[in-house]
Amino acid sequence: MCRLALKTANEPFSPYSVLTAMEAMKEGYDGSGLGLLLRGLEFEDFKYNPRFPVLSGVAHTKKAEYRLDEFMDSHGYELKYDHRFDMKHGLIEAQDRYRYLLRAYRMPAEFKEKSTEEREDEMLRTRIALRKIGEEHGGDLSIFSFYPDVAMIKEVGWPLQIGDALKLHDGQIKSRVCMAQGRQNTNYGINLYACHPFFIQGIATMTNGENTAFVPIRDWLLGRKLPGYLGYQSDSEVFAHILHYTLRELKLPLQAYKHIITPLRDQELAKHPQGDFLRGLRDVCRRLIIDGPNAVIGTLPDETCLIVMDHKKLRPATVGGRPGEWAIASEMCGVDALVPERDPSLDFQPMREHTVIIPNDRKELTIWSQLDPYPLHQAA
């Protein structure tokens, strides 16, 4: 079983606090790895400008780092900040971790006046090109994200031990949002790219459970021929890409995500005020229906956090917190550990029709039901 923890707070906090909270959920899981995504970054030794994209990954050899530098230089990226982890190499199981990359760049000059969309497309192209360079050289370069205000770490081993190895407790890095997932994808071969959270153009998700409809969904997403719809070393990567497809390609409101991955039943659609539109949406996105059991936890570029469940088998997950500080965790004890000072009676466990949103003002939870009217500004 995966252990998932997400914390979002107005005051930036250390990712180590999330790792210690994950210890509370350690019973019954294999602790085979760590995937960490930080958003709303703050560095101790650098005043970070949140417009600068941050490159996250691992250079497994010196040559790989050299090739990375060469690529970024030749494409006009200016290195603004290169975070150096104060490493304790002995605590990391893998032997080929030459450098953990966490670098802020200034975009090439020609992108200064370009639209956000064009800038995001360029960052995606760069990330994919770097990933490809790594793959062409025996996988000596792993790139997880390249996007403003987002940092990612993926590693094999016990999460807290990885935190110790990277000295995440030293206060050098803090963030307002932290997603942590404590397992490598042991269902298939160990591959850093297969570790949650998954990231594409600012959108990130992590999931527990297994996606039994993976192959047809993957085949359909691959057929979109969109840059970035690749990889799929994990069956859960499609959740991030479906969210991306919903918001970025179809330009639908966030409510549509749940309607796409777990559409309402025919008899529910018959009664729904926007039933006709939603039935049409189900038909055109039928290949994206998930079959669970999954709890999908995600974050968006504006620091909105969300959780949705599959339609039926419902992996456990709880949302709780107080104004200014919220947590989502796969186990209730995880929420306790992440935000101990809260009223647990107000915790919420989403059911099949719910999308729970923690808005970026972090004042109160928003709970949408699929049975509620759908904001139909897209529909006639």
Next chain:
Amino acid sequence: MVSARSVSVTPSSLTYSDHTWIIQHREDRCTLCGQCTAVCPRSAIYLAHRRQRIPKLDVFAHKRETEYRNFTGIRQKTEMQNSCIGCAMCEMVCPNEAISPLPNANENRSLFYHNGKGEPYKRGGRRNATGPTLLDRIMFDRISMLTDPALDAGRHEFNITTSLGRVLPPEEFLEKSKNGGWIPPTREIFPFVIGSMSFGALSPNMWLGLLQGVAYCNEVLGIPVVMCTGEGGCPPWVLKSPYLKYIILQIASGYFGWDEIIRAIPEMKCDPAAIEIKYGQGAKPGDGGLLMWYKVSKLIARLRGVPEGVDLPSPPVHQTLYSIEESVMKMIQTLSTAFSHKVPVYPKISASTSAKSVLNNLVRNPYAAGLMIDGIDGGTGAAYDVSMNATGHPVASNIRECYLDLAAQGKQNEIPLFAAGGIGKNGNVAQNGMALIMLGASGVHIGKYIMQAAAGCLGNEKNRCNVCNVGICPKGITSQNPKLYRRLDPDLVSQRVVDVFMSIRTEVKKIMAPLGRSQSLPVGMSDALGINDKDAAERLQIKYVC
């Protein structure tokens, strides 16, 4: 030796052991009731008076003499036109278990004499290929065990429907929803469709029974089963009834019955489920429909607008068709227009190496609502033996190729593929259908299975019965003779239709549940399939398992 001239032997003289079926009659059990001879559809047996010599030897009197006994017994005719078809109706009606047809284990010479009067052998039924089919050998091997515990087929809720109709790419759908525009019609149907069997091929009682059963499945059980008419129209009372929504109307190259249909459009209470344009049929590709004169009764003649008692061979192609690109497009568009663009219109073709090119043309035709591919194991009401046995293409690899082709274009959700031809021919209907669905079909059509399971069709792959073409169906399923079709009670047929679909629904759940699937039909879920045949696995791009 007697002279040859005194023995009645001709080149086509046959004896019992030359025939496919040999009647075994037990004189000691027979009560001479005559029911078997009355019921035999081929008049293959007759009551005959015989005389038996009984030698008598009186040892003490030193006398030898012969006595004779006269008796009445059952005998088999040996002329080809009366050849026993193994239907076993004699056995079914015999009160005393005195008679049964046995398959002839020897090579039978009758095979060489099916061409009397220069007319090659024609029959109804099936291809007569015995043994497990490729579909029978496919296993569902991706069982959810640890991270994703399997579902409970008995308690969980399942969505077992599929979409019939053209589906737009999501971007186009949203654009049209927002700005107005034609969104092609779709139907949410049960993925097992009763395949095209015409009113003409089937008896009125069979047709009524099927329709009653389908209506019950829809209206009482909530299983949205639809059935296809086949070529030959639809009874007028059905066209004007609310049951029309469960019916796929087929138009084929003879256009039989379409006068009635077009005239009925203004009076239709609802739209039909879909329109199927038949370009080909798996059992006899490149050959048109055939309703032999025996079955063109007064009712059928009226429905089809033809004289009574004439052969009705439909042409192999639509007369307007000279290129797939243009004519098929126009025909689909015309029919879509006739039903105000509110009814899905899709073509049915026989499985063939050219299926992919048909598909690629349909992809570019916005009015095409799907593609139905009928494989070589499909059945038929009447066809030349040689067409049925030797012409065609199995459906599995054809469907798979077409699906992978659509997937490569990212259009696998847009044009639903339906498969037919041999599904359930060995009884494994849900397993065969789900295998095809996981290979990429959105649904399957079943014909022979329905006749066998719902109406007790006697045909089998060893050429038992298979006389649907000549209207002597001993069960009254494919006959237009009231004396025969009165044997079939429509209410009982409908009951069996309901039994069949309830049981398919349960079996589908039993297949989906271990795979962890319940929310949508696992179309294209090829990771769940395995087969113990390396070549087939490679061809179908599924796992080889052993």
